[in-house]
């Protein structure tokens with residue numbers, strides 16, 4: 001029986017959703033939570049994978065592609081691609097092996113090898129998947145750039161990564177990269193996908209692929225060789241490149257089995273874009289290591305289109321995000337109930353808090369609850385989840401996966417204290433040791449080391465644990481913004497705003513939004529000689545949109561005579577937010593007199 005300590009922060013307690021065994025049409029992978037946890041070891045989990053032939057190490061692309069292509073799954077569809085304009089293209093595991101081998105050979109021919117960084121800027125097109133896995137196959141490092149980024153975030157990330165290759169489309173190149181080319185010193189090769197205009201200093205990927213050998217022997221790969229570089233944001237400073245290694249595949253594989261309940265023959269749809277880590281860990285790698293068929297939809301969200309995909313493609317396991325679920329809720333459950341979702345077995349969600357209403361709405365619309373799970377770019381894979389066979393507690397992120405030890409802690413100077421008592425809010429911390437743990441922030445050791453104390457990795461999230469071991473998200477400990485599931489660093493936005501000639505200072509916050517969770521809101525103080533006006537407000541919004549892209553730019557902007565700062569000159573975003581929301585201002589004793 002749950003005690004009072006199991007109350008979430010809001011104090012509301014939605015009834016848990018229990019799922020009778022009679023509802024199981026396949027037996028879930030994780031039935032006995034305690035026993036599985038007790039018996040689990042990462043060493044054993046490693047045995048579910050092959051390793052490179054001849055004991056030459058562990059390579060993600062071998063586990064995801066080549067080993068299946070060499071066996072009974074060769075002709076199984078690995079990726080079923082649905083284009084924006086209604087085309088359908090299927091890549092079997094054998095096709096994927098050939099495509100990724102050709103891509104790896106293209107890299108070899110360009111002199112790109114072990115540890116070299118290959119960036120991709122593309123929508124959800126098959127070539128993106130081929131480039132990602134072909135890069136990894138070659139022992140190079142794949143770094144995705146979200147296609148809705150503007151030139152500024154693209155430039156920053158390519159330069160931090162020191163990427164040597166960029167794979168993109170002619171349209172994205174022209175719109176976002178061409179003008180920057182002179183300020184991307186590391187970038188040697190731009191490979192364009194798809195026919196169209198040719199640009200100076202670019203190559204046609206299709207032609208290179210056609211001329212490349214279709215066979216490729218994966219070079220020896222140490223499990224600790226770097227495979228992926230994923231950018232994420234903090235409150236201050238530049239984006240951080242979280243470094244992930246080939247061994248991460250052990251966690252991708254095992255966590256998908258537990259938290260997404262993958263079974264043979266599943267048709268899986270992860271709606272996340274590979275520009276973000278969910279779209280690579282679970283949109284590319286995990287379903288392939290399990291030999292499943294993945295749906296890849298090129299188009300943006302559209303409720304009717306999504307219902308058609310779920311129904312007609314007979315999706316069995318669906319991994320999506322709260323913003324999308326809230327958009328579906330807005331269209332009403334009737335539209336969902338009119339469809340035949342008999343194939344759909346497991347619904348899951350990640351990336352932002354999932355409202356208890358949304359969990360229950362799953363039952364109303366699909367006959368099944370959404371299973372919330374939690375993780376971060378840094379953790380590389382799912383850490384906490386509501387499982388298929390366990391009761392779902394609406395509003396809770398669930399319980400730590402086998403192999404994952406979580407705790408609620410309090411920072412005291414440079415040390416931490418573990419809070420054992422249930423119900424008490426603190427920072428969510430994890431004991432390092434799982435294979436998909438990030439190994440560094442690229443070229444930023446100080447920031448990396450700051451994430452650890454007393455044998456724990458500190459997540460920057462505030463949470464509480466109930467007396468049954470379920471974790472409840474409370475909020476972020478820092479000022480990063482979550483908008484439509486995307487993590488945005490306020491500093492990146494402020495830095496662009498202050499480059500406008502009219503702007504003296506800028507402060508950026510996440511303003512609560514019923515659909516997107518938060519929207520980016522900017523406050524600016526103008527330089528002498530400039531007056532606030534509607535025209536200037538629009539100009540500033542347009543300026544940031546062009547530079548940062550739609551995914552990152554502010555949606556709202558207000559003028560202020562000054563931006564509150566503390567005596568150390570740090571922008572007090574919390575105060576800006578409190579004032580915006582009419583909340584108590586808290587401790588303002590360090591506020592700089594203005």
Ligand code: PRX
Pocket residue numbers: 232277278349350351352353354372373374375376377378397459460461473475476482485486487
């Ligand atoms: O604040 C947490 C929130 O998203 C952050 C991680 O974002 P990102 O690095 O972009 O990771 C993407 C992969 C999921 C977390 O620190 N977050 C993630 N999942 C949840 C969540 N907040 C509440 N509930 C969740 N289930």
